[in-house]
Amino acid sequence: MMKRFFCYFLTCLICSPAFAQFRIEVSGVGLTQIPVVIAPFRGQEALPQKISEIIRADLERSGQFRVINSPVGAFDETSRPELTALRQAGADAFASGSVLKLADGRIDVRFRLWDVVKGQDLSGRSFAVSLPDLRLAAHRVADDIYEKLTGDKGVFSTRIAYVTKAGQRYQLWVADADGENAQSALASPEPIISPAWSPDGNQLAYVSFESRKPVVYVHNVSTGKRRLIANFKGSNSAPAWSPDGNTLALTLSRDGGSQLFLLSAAGGEPRRLLQSTSIDTEPAYSPNGQHIYFVSDRGGTPQIYRTTASGQGVERVTFTGTYNISPAISPDGRWLAYISRVGGAYKLHLMNLPDGAVSVVTDSTADESPSFSPNGKMLVYATQQQGREALMTSTLDGKVKAKLSGQQGDIREPHWGPFFK
Template identity: 70%
Template sequence: MKKPLQDFSPTPSSSFLARRALIAALAASPVLPALAQFRVEVSGVGLTQLPIALVPFKGEDSSPQKISAIVQADLERSGQFRGVDASGQALDENSRPDLSLWRQRTADSLVAGSVTRLADGRYTVSFRLWDVVRGQDLGGQSYTVPQGDLRLASHRIADYVYEKLTGEKGIFSTRIAYVTKGGSRYSLWVADADGENAQAALASPEPIISPRWSSNGTQLAYVSFESRKPVVYVHNVASGQRRLVANFRGSNSAPAWAPDGNTLAVTLSRDGGSQLYTISSAGGEPRRLTQSNSIDTEPVYSADGSTIYFVSDRGGAPQIYKMSASGGNPTRVTFSGTYNISPSISGDGRWLAYISRVNGGFKLHVMDLQSGNVQAITDTTADERPSFAPNSKLIVYATKLQGREALMTTTLDGKIKARLAGQAGDIREPDWGPFQKQ
């Protein structure tokens, strides 16, 4: 006999497909304000953190944003850096620092800069990076931005420093999307990668679930219950315009973008049962991918677009499978544990993050896809919806801490975690957007 849909769910009262929406519907916490500030708490110690000194930027005491503090928080949250005391020093991007002093302070690198308000109200933010160990000037940049983009300028500085010192692209100027519920209203938010500067993209009296970024970061697909049933929309982030993509008989849920930006994989029950389909992001007639008597849902594409990973109970309990993006015979991927859901694939194709039920709790796991080795990387028991940063080095996920839902980031080994906790309201369904064009 086919397993009932609700048996997939962490909470007995909610279905697998609409699980998060109905959990959110039970919450009565107020919604986050559009410019909510988050408290970032970094915990854990990595094995090879680079010591870096960030001198307070000249002029930032009178700036609306403390540039050096934002840059330092970004770098520490990555798990690759630890801050070195820079108190008592006055430097900017034009200074010639005494690098021997910074070597005595055990810094491997040094950042200094300035922020200046222009007559037209804009700000010029400039910085320079030094390699203290080698005694090298590693260059710098200058940005002239409106006040509202001071945080973005700070994130771009962090991206520059991260790339110069690690050789890998930084993700601090990227964005995340997530959902909150306050009273009877649901809101879809777009925020900086550190959770700050949240802007409301959509508000509705009905549940909003499963926001997913397009590969170019200009659109969000999501599921809305405005029609009293799950329906898939695509939303243009800049203009706020949206279009209906899937509103077929039954349930329309779990959208996932193909890398080409023109195709979505979705879960539809239009032909009976929950099965996987592809559909144009402009709408139209879907093409069925799976032909099973099981529940097939939560599709996600590999970075090259050749493979779809998804969840199915075809083996008797929910596990993660993969198949060609054009359909075909699926192959089972997860074998550890009896209940595995919510797959996310890293952009470099090396890692699978997912949620596994362990002793009645739900924990974030990471699998090395080459070796098959699996590691549980959290000590919480209500984790959900992991999503990789576009450089494959961090994961954002939702969980519950001290009885409140919270947004977290973690390194892939679980050693460095950062909590992005809203001052009011609970955060659900995070999705990490792609790299932004400069």
């Protein structure tokens, strides 16, 4: 069921069973990938999850790495690897490590990363974590490897939010960036839509229909406590945080029609952003907080526009196609991701904002809700495959995609959280 601009509040509803576990399927090959070997960690066989496999899946999903099966024997972080054999296998980098259960029940995770070409020790770290945090430790190792080898910060230890429905039960979930370790943040008999992470990663704004109309709540992820932020006359929808976390842009119909307003994150009286007789919705802040992108039909069909954060002036951004919605801006402000209708199909597009060049990221036909990873190198979005709804991640060039699909049911409304502060 696709999100439609003119029926925004009604067609975001989710209609299949919920689930919390994912199966990651990576497809495609990037144009340039770093060949790396991730050796099995010593001691991991005694644990319920193989940490080296988690690291491998993270790196493959990023599109930046080609993981080679280890041509050498068992190694841990204290051993110098057999560099000649690794070079002959075509590896540029090698990571190994160990896991050990401590007396207090925690797991000691250690790793070391080698530059195979230069024969240099690049990095090494250790973590003492509880068993439930073993996956998080693996993601942190993957983050370190990613950053050392690419120069960019890794996002594997960040989180995503999404929504499911089972029967008449809707749930808001918070999960690892690979979709695993999902925790239910909220359950409701009424629809939940449009989750949006605060810049510090501690809160989620979302829209709930439990009052028999759309209202906006802000939910503290750590404590589970929430507060009502927008319950004005008519509908309250599409919350988006300002980069400093002090303001929410949202869509209200309190004055008739759907219009953009700004509201203090502490609550209070909203301020109308634009004076318009058109439908204006789906706001998204630029990373520097100076502009707000939004969807409007002021030109006759839904297109993406931009105004200043104070509502001074409106500039049209999208010109290709007659139906463009769901804007998301990359953390560096360079890219605009959005959904465009092409011949009846809804596809994820990417615009290079400095020059306006547009590319199609997907070959699917029912894409929705794009959201950038906090390093700006990947996207998560919802789509349909073989009649079922699923989450996908993709590199910006669309060359490498990973399907985060569950054992049963459908998932919707993904939003990728920020780096941990």
